[in-house]
Amino acid sequence: LKKKKKLPPGPIGLPIIGHLHKLGKNPHQDLHHLAQKHGPIMSLRLGFVPTIVVSSPAGAELVLKTHDLVFASRSTHQASKYISYDQRNIVFAPYGPYWRNMRKLCTLELLSNLKINQFQPMRRAEMEIFVDSLRRAAEKREIVDLSARVSGLSGDMTCLMVFGRKYADRDLDEKGFKAVIQETMQVAAVPNLGDFFPFMGVLDLQGLTRRMKKLSKTFDGFLERIIDDHVQNKQEKKQTQDFVDTMMSIMESGEAGFEFDRRHVKAVLLDMLIGGTDTSAASVEWALTELIRHPRCLKKLQKELEQVVGLDQNVKESHLDKLEYLDLVLKETLRVHPVVPLLIHESTEDCTLDEYHVPKGSRIFVNLWSMGKDPNVWQDPEKFTPERFIGSNIDLRGHDFQLIPFGSGRRGCPGMQLGLTMVRLAVAQLVHCFDWELPDGMSLSDLDMEEHFGLVTGREKHLLAIPTYRLHK
Ligand code: HEM
Numbered sequence: 001l002k003k004k005k006k007l008p009p010g011p012i013g014l015p016i017i018g019h020l021h022k023l024g025k026n027p028h029q030d031l032h033h034l035a036q037k038h039g040p041i042m043s044l045r046l047g048f049v050p051t052i053v054v055s056s057p058a059g060a061e062l063v064l065k066t067h068d069l070v071f072a073s074r075s076t077h078q079a080s081k082y083i084s085y086d087q088r089n090i091v092f093a094p095y096g097p098y099w100r101n102m103r104k105l106c107t108l109e110l111l112s113n114l115k116i117n118q119f120q121p122m123r124r125a126e127m128e129i130f131v132d133s134l135r136r137a138a139e140k141r142e143i144v145d146l147s148a149r150v151s152g153l154s155g156d157m158t159c160l161m162v163f164g165r166k167y168a169d170r171d172l173d174e175k176g177f178k179a180v181i182q183e184t185m186q187v188a189a190v191p192n193l194g195d196f197f198p199f200m201g202v203l204d205l206q207g208l209t210r211r212m213k214k215l216s217k218t219f220d221g222f223l224e225r226i227i228d229d230h231v232q233n234k235q236e237k238k239q240t241q242d243f244v245d246t247m248m249s250i251m252e253s254g255e256a257g258f259e260f261d262r263r264h265v266k267a268v269l270l271d272m273l274i275g276g277t278d279t280s281a282a283s284v285e286w287a288l289t290e291l292i293r294h295p296r297c298l299k300k301l302q303k304e305l306e307q308v309v310g311l312d313q314n315v316k317e318s319h320l321d322k323l324e325y326l327d328l329v330l331k332e333t334l335r336v337h338p339v340v341p342l343l344i345h346e347s348t349e350d351c352t353l354d355e356y357h358v359p360k361g362s363r364i365f366v367n368l369w370s371m372g373k374d375p376n377v378w379q380d381p382e383k384f385t386p387e388r389f390i391g392s393n394i395d396l397r398g399h400d401f402q403l404i405p406f407g408s409g410r411r412g413c414p415g416m417q418l419g420l421t422m423v424r425l426a427v428a429q430l431v432h433c434f435d436w437e438l439p440d441g442m443s444l445s446d447l448d449m450e451e452h453f454g455l456v457t458g459r460e461k462h463l464l465a466i467p468t469y470r471l472h473k
Contacts, residue, residue: 005352005357006355006356006357007043007050007356007357007358007359008039008041008042008043008052008353008354008356008358009038009039009042009043010034010038010042010043010044011034011037011038011044013044013045016047016197017047018044018045018046018047018048018196019034019044019045019046019051020046020047020191020196022034022044023046023191025453026451026453027191027342027453028341028342028367028369028370028453028457029369029451031053031055031342031365031367031370032055032367032369032370032373034053035053035055035367035370040054040055040056040058040059041053041054041055041056041059041353041354041356042054042055043356046191046196046363047193047195047196047197048196048197049075049195049196049362049363050359050361050362050363051362051363051364051365052347052353052358052362052363052364052365053364053365053367054353054364054365054366054367055366055367055370055371055374056371056374056376056377057371057374057377057401057402058401059353059366060366060371060401060404060408061401062353062354063345063353063364063366064343064366064401064404064407064408064409064411064412065401065408065409067351067353068409068410069410070347070348070349070351071345071346071347071351071364072095072345072348072409072410072411073094073095073096073345073346073347073348074087074091074092074093074094074095074344074345074346075094075195075344075346075363076094077092077192077195078192078194078195078208078209078212079092079187079188079192079212080092082209082212082213082215082216083184083187083188083212083215083216083219083270084267084270084271085263085264085266085267085270086263088102088263088264088267088268089102089267089268089270089271090102090103090106090268090271090414091271091274091275094346095348095410097258098258098259101256101257101258102258102264102268103414105250105256106268106271106272106414107414109246109247109250110243110246110247110268110272111414111415111417111418113417116417116418116421118240119157119160119161119240120317122157122160122161122240123157123317123421123422123425124316124317126153126156126157126160127153127314127425127426127429128314130149130153130429131314131429131433133149134149134430134433134434134467135433135467135469137467138434138466138467138468138469139469141466142466143439143464143465143466144464144465144466144467145462145463145464146285146288146430146462146463146464146465147281147285147458147459147462147463148462150281150284150285150288150426151178151277151278151281151285152178153281153426154276154277154278154280154281154284154422154426155178155181155277155281157422158272158273158276158277159273160242161242161243161272161276162242162243162244162269162272162273162276163226163242163243163244163269164230164238164242164244164245178277180215180218180219181273181274181277181278182278183211183215184212184215184219184274185274185278185454185455185456186454187208187211187212187215188212188454188455189453189454189455190206190208192206192208192209193205193206194208194209219266219270220266223266223269223270224262224266226244226269227244227248227262227265227266230244230245230248231248243269243272244265244269247265247268247269248265251264251265272415275413275415276415276418276419278339278454278456278458279339279340279415279419279456280419280422280423280426281458282337282339282456282457282458282459283330283333283334283337283339283419283423284423284426284427284430285458285459285463286333286334286336286337286339286458286459287329287330287333287423287427288427288430288431288436288463288465289447289449289459289463290329290332290333290336290337290384291329291427291431291436292436292438292444292447292463292465293384293444293447294384295444297329297384297386298431298436300325301325301326301329301428301431302431302432302470304323304324304325304326305323305428305431305432308322308323309428309432311470311471311472311473312471312472312473313471313473314429314432314433314471315425315428315429315432317421317425319428320421320424320425320428323424323428325386326424326427326428327389327424328386328387328389328390329386329427330396330420330423330424330427331386331389331394331396331403332384332385332386332388332389334396334403334405335372335378335403335405336372336384337451337457338368338369338372338405338457339405339456339457339458340368340405340407340455340456340457341367341368341369341453341457342365342366342367342368342369343364343365343366343368343407343411344363344364344365345363345364345366345411346361346362346363346364347359347360347361347362347364348360348361368404368405369457371402371404372403377402378402397416398412398416406419432470432471433469433470433471434467434468434469434470435467435468435470436465436466436467436468437465437466437468438464438465438466439464439465439466448460448461
């Protein structure tokens, strides 16, 4: 006799909409609260889409390692259609040969250690401009919008690497370049009814699809212009090829071994922009928030920097590997604030997780945010204590499922090395060169900690603080 297969436990849903009404402004938090009641492998139904929410390290290991092949795909949704050239990018591509080829190509040609090192002088120059500008603000005792500054720095570094030059905000659109990227991320993250009820797609009741089409037109025009510029100026000898040069030469060589035209180039450029800018900026923003809130940790990191770097110079990338406390601070920051709080995958086969049945075509959420708050995994999870990692070999690179801010396995972040370099450098520099205090006599406990959910989740309110320069040079 065949036993009926049992879905994981979950709350009772409503007819048709299932559990969509349970997701509010911060779905990662809503899913966390539901999982506390229904368990670390929970089943929901979002409209017509069966959904499995995994909220424990053991569950994450089952999805990302034991059964990784089954869970390595992404669903087709409106955002992937309109803002990623019909899934021709990496982030939204379904599992298969195209994704595998394109990912391999990017890992080798754009995100390798060699390539990252080639851009080291660029990062150093940008860092100097950044510190100088903050130093001028410090002299005037200005209140600095750290969120905006850090996002500007990250955007500039990414543009230089991808396009070979910086773009002023207005070059893209009257709304501004960063605003357009941020809007795209936000529109892509809002649950779109058309994705959960196929018949609602054409109605577009929320107007999201209309907005996405408009955003994609803006991007497309911009990327076309950049590619044209590169084609026209090809004769120029450059020291370092930017990402557009590299992708165009692969396209023109015809040696990619798979279909590769301008649409593919544009889709991948967009991945690099979107994947690289906000993730790093939000990580730096949260690290600084926690350090300002915990002066003990900030001072301890400054002490380490004084010893390793010294007060007569800025932090260089060559110092980074010697900064052990910085590593602990970063782990603890990404435990409490995983900037990509939900990994979103799709299953391509029926599968059994623990004793539960997971049907083919399910949406899978791995809730990293929830895992960071689990008292079965972390002692006093609500406390920010970098020292908890002393003497533990938990690393954040995807081997230890308690802490996987970059994901793990086939779909894990291919930009991890680059992201870690940018984030460690920026956090170290901001803490080494300046002391930070909150404006208007604001007390540490007044500092707002609300999150703004998106594919990348940063602070709801910008972080404002007053810098004091502290180097002797
Ligand atoms: C602190 C910085 C970063 C963090 C925390 C981060 C985190 C992540 C996470 C959690 C994923 C999803 C994994 C999954 O779905 O299982 C991801 C995917 C991805 N990231 Fe990152 N990332 C960062 C920086 C970067 C950078 C700098 C780039 C490139 C310039 C990048 C490019 C990508 C791409 C292309 C994917 C899609 C991979 C795929 O679907 O196969 N990321 N990242």
